[in-house]
Amino acid sequence: MTDLVPLRRALLSVSDKTGLAELGQALATRGVELLSTGGTAKALREAGLSVKDVSEVTGFPEMMDGRVKTLHPVVHGGLLALRDNDEHVAAMDTHGIGAIDLVVVNLYPFEATVARGAGYTEAIENIDIGGPAMIRSAAKNHGFVTVVTDVEDYEPLLEELDRHDGHTGYALRQRLAQTAYARTAAYDTAVSSWMAGETGPTPRRRAFAGTLAQELRYGENPHQQASFYRDGSARPGVATAKQHQGKELSYNNINDTDAAFELVSSFDPADGPACAIIKHANPCGVARGATLKEAYTRAFDCDRTSAFGGIIALNQPLDADTAAEIAGIFTEVVIAPGADEGAMRVFSQKKNLRLLTTDGLADPHAAGIAVRQVSGGYLVQDKDVGSITEHDLKVVTKRAPTEQEMADMLFAWTVAKHVKSNAIIYVRDGATVGVGAGQMSRVDSTRIAARKAQDMAEAMGLDAPLTKGSVVASDAFFPFADGLVTAAEAGATALIQPGGSMRDDEVIAAADEAGLAMVFTGMRHFRH
Template structure:
């Protein structure tokens, strides 16, 4: 296997013309013969470059609306032939097959076509066949052949050709081949995932694809390597946000920022400002308010201690007053649809604070798949997009909840969906006042949330914790009455839970005895 090998002939066929002319000029400067097709050939010729059509080489015209143009032995023989194999070289001579040393292909824009909501037939037409075939042929023969699938690699190849007198190194060809196989795998993943959604059911095989967005300093801990990959989705969020300042996001920053933004996106900005503060992927404060700074302040007052070093997500534009309030404590990340110039100027004085804008909120009802790795495989499920309305609620107690309690119950239920199980959330007047997350016992989550509210009352000099007169949400049913009794002792007056326990009657009886109102949703929100 040679290390350095010359590039004498290149085939270029790209959908994305970015950097194409510069690459073609660099290749021509090294005496490389250019083969091409369709719009790529035209773009190169328009730049004054000499290009031979693939149809001249194959002896066949492009046909069937361009579906068949490079699927020919003259092309694939030129890619797959082993240059140091006498039989291969003889076959090339016998059949007049010229070697192709470089393939430059970026595929039909399938992912973009799906993302724009195209009709079925148009999506099908954007499934590339010839491109992946050439990429795989060239990548398999990387001992001699270079393959470029990303515009980002043009400069690297041009540099190698210059430094090595028109030749590339085996190490580069090997890296290009790996990138190429990953690209075709991700492309086929996009196609198969889309097809699975069209035909329904559970597919026999699932694949996951992604593009490197960032090599991270480390993972959850410094001894773990990590990287951030994007799936090509246009969904507003941490993956598509613009970062305006601060150092690169860490693994934990990205995870927590995603959790914060998905939660705050549940609150329609047309219905008022909302703020979510996240710590270790759990909310430590969520609130709606009359203004953005009011929403932030009310969320912050739920648990000021945990908010230190947290992630803040807003459902409306970050303004100067809110930015000024946030700047009073150390915050890792703030993410919002937009930010005013004045707010950005205030944050500019906080060099370690990352500010991200998304130009919109995520759609909480948008269907997606959730993947989790386990030993030997993956668990795949639909993302939890379940939502309820007032009409879905079933009052199961003698006392009916008041209008204010109903409003707070719906708010608490929305937050519960985003808290790790077992989840207990106390809410009062559109703001969380106690959050219990991730405990093995539901009653422990109830106690912890109440205790944190007590601590905040003492720190703020309040005569009583804000759980007095609050409502409570539980992400799953109360298996025993003890959790409900604990919530009542903390001052809760109404509860929302899925129902469905064998002991529902016992729990309802305890609620009636305590004078509580309770509603069942018929839907749970486990989040493990």
């Protein structure tokens, strides 16, 4: 292996033809012989380039609907031969194998095929075999062979050839080999993950992959390196959003924006405007309103202190009136399905505010997986897409909830799924009025949420906190009656919780004694 290797012969076989003609022309101008297959060869010839079909080199035609065309010793021998190994060179001479110095391959569009809902047979036909084989052969022999799998690397390749008079350096070949192996790994991950969904049982082996979207300045803290990867999903959200202004998103911005958008996507825009304000991955205010502006102000009034420097998510396109209201305080990120010109003008005066639009909401019922790394492994589970309707609820107290209490309990339960456990949410008239999150005991979350409501009442000059006449949602059962009693003391009139505690009877009795209505969901929403 030497550092600089001349590039004399290239094999091009791509599904994505972006930049192909320009690359082919640039290589031909540098005296590189072009080998190709099928549609790639056709596209190069249409661009006026001289191309030799791989079938001419192998002596075998493409067959079996193109399934077999490059799987041949003449191709892989030309890729894998060590140029400084006398036995390899002798074998090439004996069998008429010419060296291939460059492979440019991008793969059958399996991910896109599956994403558009193709059937099983079509998906199988879009699993590339020859492409990954050539990529892996070339990448293994990167001491002598250059492999390109991304259109983004065409220009760096040509710059390298100009810099080194038609040669490639080892550092570039090594970097491109790593990219190539990552591409085939991601491709196989997409195939295996799709097949896991098709076959049903928990797979013995599982793989995860992503494509670099952004190198981040740092992670959760300045001493941590971090980066952001996309998984190729078309799901609306922070990974697919368009950023209109503001500096790059940070690690914490991305994490919090995702939490905010997933929460607000739970509220169907057909049912009216909704707003979620997130701080450190927890909601500090969620509300509906007659207008988007009202939804925002009602969410803001839940906890104005925590909302400062927060993330705002909206379930409808941002308008100028709402933008003007939001611009009144420092906000890190606003994410919405869209934004009108008036809103854009308002935010253009706030240079540090990031505005993201998504062209839609995330489907809260769409199946998926959640992955968390632990020491030595990964925890994998289904996404929490559990939901309930009024018909799923069981009234367990003497008093049944009123219509308004029922509506508020369902609202509170929707929010509870997005609050770190132990989670307690007070809601009144379609808006959170107190949120307690992430405490080690449920009663502490109940007290904290009530205390925040008291603080807001004092700040707003109210006669009483908005927890008076509110309902309460608990993400898991009350293990003791103390949490329920605390909620009642704060003014709550109804509670929604999963039930299932050994002390359910004690908790129900306490609710009856306090005159509360309580319903059981039979479903919990732990969020750790």
